Amino acid sequence: MSANDNPPSDTAADFQALDILDRELTVGISMAEARVQRLLRAAYVSPAGAERTLRKLIPRIGVDETVKVMMGNGFANARHFGALRGEILRWRLPAARAALQQLPDALRELQELINRQSDARVARQNLRTMLAERVRIQPPTLNNETAPKNVRRIRRRMF
Numbered sequence: 001m002s003a004n005d006n007p008p009s010d011t012a013a014d015f016q017a018l019d020i021l022d023r024e025l026t027v028g029i030s031m032a033e034a035r036v037q038r039l040l041r042a043a044y045v046s047p048a049g050a051e052r053t054l055r056k057l058i059p060r061i062g063v064d065e066t067v068k069v070m071m072g073n074g075f076a077n078a079r080h081f082g083a084l085r086g087e088i089l090r091w092r093l094p095a096a097r098a099a100l101q102q103l104p105d106a107l108r109e110l111q112e113l114i115n116r117q118s119d120a121r122v123a124r125q126n127l128r129t130m131l132a133e134r135v136r137i138q139p140p141t142l143n144n145e146t147a148p149k150n151v152r153r154i155r156r157r158m159f
């Protein structure tokens with residue numbers, strides 16, 4: 001089945017639906033990023049360092065492996081619970097543990113929204129390409145009668 005066999009769709013409505021979806025996903029992504037930042041502030045002594053590590057690791061190894069690294073003992077000892085081990089900030093320890101438990105789900109949700117937005121943008125680009133191919137006008141073929149004089153001269157020299 002080719003693209004020409006498909007019934008024509010209302011492309012304006014398709015573009016509008018994809019625009020609305022893109023705007024909704026952008027809002028969702030900003031909310032998910034704010035949630036991740038809030039959880040990082042609650043769980044880590046150095047939330048800026050944890051966020052930098054997140055931004056480096058997620059593109060390289062993916063969300064699931066990043067969660068394993070962040071929950072592992074090496075990263076955990078270096079980044080969170082450092083100041084909470086003393087008696088002064090002991091009252092924050094339960095909130096930090098709760099934030100750490102929510103962090104993997106928040107990261108997965110953020111990555112899912114980013115992937116959906118990327119898919120929606122690819123779908124919009126594909127729709128634009130399909131519409132351009134449908135509307136594209138083929139250039140006229142030049143024969144000796146319709147070609148300008150300079151083209152006729154060049155063709156005579158070539159043959």
